[in-house]
Amino acid sequence: MRTKDLITDLWNAGPNALLIVGVVNFLIGAILAFVGLVELRRFAAEIYVTNLVGIACAREISAIMTAIIMAGRTGGAYAARISTMLGNEEIDALKVFGIPISGYILLPAILSLSLMMPLLYLYGTLIGIFGGFVVSMSMMDVSPMGYWMSTVNGVELREFAFGFVKAFFFGSFIALAACRVGLMAGRSAADVGIAATRAVVIGIVGIIAMDAVFAVMANALGI
Amino acid sequence: MPQSDTLISVRDVELSFGPKIIQQNVSFDLKRGSIFAVMGGSGCGKSTLLKSMIGLLPPTTGQILVGGEDYWAQNEHRRTQINHRFGVLFQSGALWSSMTVGENVALPLEMFTTQPPDVVRKLVEVKLGLVGMEQAIDLYPSEISGGMRKRAGLARAIALDPDILFFDEPSAGLDPITSARLDDLILTLRDGLGATIVIVSHELPSLFAIADDGIFLDARTHRPIAHGSPRTLRDNSSIPEVMAFMNRSSTIPTTDETKADRHV
Numbered sequence: 001m002r003t004k005d006l007i008t009d010l011w012n013a014g015p016n017a018l019l020i021v022g023v024v025n026f027l028i029g030a031i032l033a034f035v036g037l038v039e040l041r042r043f044a045a046e047i048y049v050t051n052l053v054g055i056a057c058a059r060e061i062s063a064i065m066t067a068i069i070m071a072g073r074t075g076g077a078y079a080a081r082i083s084t085m086l087g088n089e090e091i092d093a094l095k096v097f098g099i100p101i102s103g104y105i106l107l108p109a110i111l112s113l114s115l116m117m118p119l120l121y122l123y124g125t126l127i128g129i130f131g132g133f134v135v136s137m138s139m140m141d142v143s144p145m146g147y148w149m150s151t152v153n154g155v156e157l158r159e160f161a162f163g164f165v166k167a168f169f170f171g172s173f174i175a176l177a178a179c180r181v182g183l184m185a186g187r188s189a190a191d192v193g194i195a196a197t198r199a200v201v202i203g204i205v206g207i208i209a210m211d212a213v214f215a216v217m218a219n220a221l222g223i
Numbered sequence: 224m225p226q227s228d229t230l231i232s233v234r235d236v237e238l239s240f241g242p243k244i245i246q247q248n249v250s251f252d253l254k255r256g257s258i259f260a261v262m263g264g265s266g267c268g269k270s271t272l273l274k275s276m277i278g279l280l281p282p283t284t285g286q287i288l289v290g291g292e293d294y295w296a297q298n299e300h301r302r303t304q305i306n307h308r309f310g311v312l313f314q315s316g317a318l319w320s321s322m323t324v325g326e327n328v329a330l331p332l333e334m335f336t337t338q339p340p341d342v343v344r345k346l347v348e349v350k351l352g353l354v355g356m357e358q359a360i361d362l363y364p365s366e367i368s369g370g371m372r373k374r375a376g377l378a379r380a381i382a383l384d385p386d387i388l389f390f391d392e393p394s395a396g397l398d399p400i401t402s403a404r405l406d407d408l409i410l411t412l413r414d415g416l417g418a419t420i421v422i423v424s425h426e427l428p429s430l431f432a433i434a435d436d437g438i439f440l441d442a443r444t445h446r447p448i449a450h451g452s453p454r455t456l457r458d459n460s461s462i463p464e465v466m467a468f469m470n471r472s473s474t475i476p477t478t479d480e481t482k483a484d485r486h487v
Contacts, residue, residue: 005321085319089314090317092274092317093317095278096311098335099330
């Protein structure tokens with residue numbers, strides 16, 4: 001594995017994704033707060049919107065939304081890149097030289113997404129909570145410090161740990177699936193498009209299925 | 224002990240994709256120091272045969288002997304070692320697009336030699352100099368022309384000083400002058416490095432200019448139908464398909480006389 005390739009992949013899977021991950025998670029947090037406030041107001045329980053937004057983002061929504069964004073953005077790019085390399089005979093050239101594809105093509109991609117996804121999840125969760133905060137400040141009578149303290153008291157650290165672990169597995173799955181789809185692709189331009197689409201679809205469906213498994217496991221383990 | 228004159232021996236090889244047979248009964252010997260042409264029309268299986276010779280596609284049946292060793296009977300580790308005797312120029316150049324031209328040539332040297340970085344850099348400059356590409360050492364493949372990509376691919380192919388070079392359609396997509404220069408370069412490599420060369424091509428001027436032995440694959444019968452140098456086949460062959468191909472004729476003669484002359 002070349003350090004240069006790893007750094008490029010880390011950059012693409014991390015810092016380059018901050019804007020889109022931030023925007024989507026901010027909006028999700030804001031929507032959750034808005035819907036939550038409208039309903040909770042009927043029971044005079046508006047302050048619990050902090051728990052709603054915090055727990056939903058930390059435990060489920062940010063991990064899933066970030067993973068879906070990365071499946072569409074980075075997973076699709078990996079599949080397209082590898083299938084293009086296949087069509088250009090670049091993979092054949094590696095094989096003929098006896099240079100392992102796993103080390104030179106797959107490992108930087110898989111490592112990058114697996115390492116960056118948990119960090120993006122943390123970032124996305126904080127931005128999601130901030131989105132909820134912005135909406136709540138405009139719709140309910142609570143001080144910024146009060147909202148923050150309520151969030152800290154309502155959202156346990158284990159919710160973050162659970163989401164963090166899930167994000168790692170989601171990232172690994174997206175990268176592995178995308179690399180496999182790319183390597184199995186045909187060699188025409190149309191096949192590149194098909195591979196990218198397939199990687200995104202498999203990524204998204206797989207993430208949701210994995211999340212369901214995580215939910216059952218968490219329930220069984222009492223997390 | 225004197226070295227055997229035959230470097231690669233292809234014995235009764237059959238190539239197929241699932242039930243679809245591409246070529247069968249393919250047998251020929253590759254003499255040391257020769258330039259061997261694999262000829263035939265589009266879709267006859269020339270590149271598929273090349274792939275089976277360089278380790279990308281196992282034949283369905285038959286043997287490919289490299290220096291007396293049955294290539295496909297070896298384990299992957301041994302095949303990789305044998306592959307270090309090969310240099311391959313792919314049809315599109317197949318440069319690794321995320322690396323500069325220099326890095327493309329350097330990677331095999333870094334992977335399979337113990338040379339320090341400054342020596343690798345010098346070797347890369349030498350290899351690129353051989354193909355007239357030293358000025359493109361820091362350019363990416365997307366920044367150079369098709370002809371330059373082929374030359375850079377050739378520099379990468381000779382990075383490990385292979386004794387067998389495989390060229391897949393080296394002249395395809397090149398203008399006549401660049402194509403002629405590439406032919407000269409191939410002859411220079413053969414004479415300078417003492418390499419044995421296999422060329423898959425249907426570019427007749429190139430084949431006549433440089434190849435001294437060859438095989439003609441027929442797309443219709445999925446078998447080789449002629450052996451010999453392109454010039455000999457052009458001048459002496461009585462097989463209609465070969466005559467038509469070598470003389471760029473749009474029609475294949477089908478007289479009883481020519482049919483009777485058919486031989487393999």
